Amino acid sequence: MFRARYLFVLVLGTYLLTGVYQVAPDERAVVRRFGGIVARPGPGLGFGLPWGIDRVDRVPVRTVRQLRVGYDSEAANDTTMPAGQLLTGDQNLVNVQIVLDYAIGEADQDLDDYVIHRDLVDPTLSRTAEAVAGEWVAGHTVDQVLLTGTGMLPAWVMDRLAERLPELKLGIRVQRVSVALIAPPDEVRAAFEAVTQAQTAIRTKEFQAQQERDQRLRQADAIRYRLGQEASEYRESQLRLAQADATEFLAQLSAYRDVRATNPDALSFLWWDEMRRTMIAMKTRGGKVRPLDHHLQNGELNVTEFVPLPKR
8 A cells, every 4th residue: 555655656746747847048938738828938947737737849949940942853853843943924944942041039929829830830931932932033034033043032032021921920030041043944954054155255245345445445535635735735835935936026026116216227138138048948948049030031021940850
């Protein structure tokens, strides 16, 4: 009888100890009593009613989970239309796989939602993310998807998930979205790669043309600046020469007038002196200065002169 009582107490104590639980530092716990949530204790040692009455769900709120959504090359061999094979706006197929990094929210409502829908989180998130990705792909051509999808698709998916996840009450927060794969189907990949190479070559040529254009524009600007500087310097020098000539002419004119006032024959002397200089300059430049006597014929002046042609 004593042994039976001892065994009963031991069993009862063991059963009561099932109400003791430990919550790790990176966890939160949700205590459900007969299915209803009664407590959400933090890290540390906790006490509740024994198994069968209380159920303790430990939630790793600081653990980032990763979920791959979309095309899977291994699963694609088993289906005619695999997941992640999306239709573009110009009726082409592309294989898309995105990676979602998400964590469980630490708010009380997030913990409650996650515990209740724990088994539905990954499937629901996967279908929602694939639907959002399909919306973006359907709104673009295949070239736009292949060329800009890696950069633009993550931001699109991130924004749309932030709008739709609160309605689904999964209790999670998506922290990062990245593209793991975005490519045409294997059957047409070679053709798309050829097109991509051609487009890359075109962009390279355009870039080279732009560089050459910019270089020539810089050269033209440099030449224009240099010519402008030279023209400005030439203008200033010509203005200085003209001013100096004008000053000299006015000085000579004043001197001529002073000399004329004192000597009536001074202007004739000056005129003959200028004619002498003119004839010397003409001879220096190859001109001919000769008397007109032998050109007087029959009382008239005949200055016609035939120049013999050079011999060949």
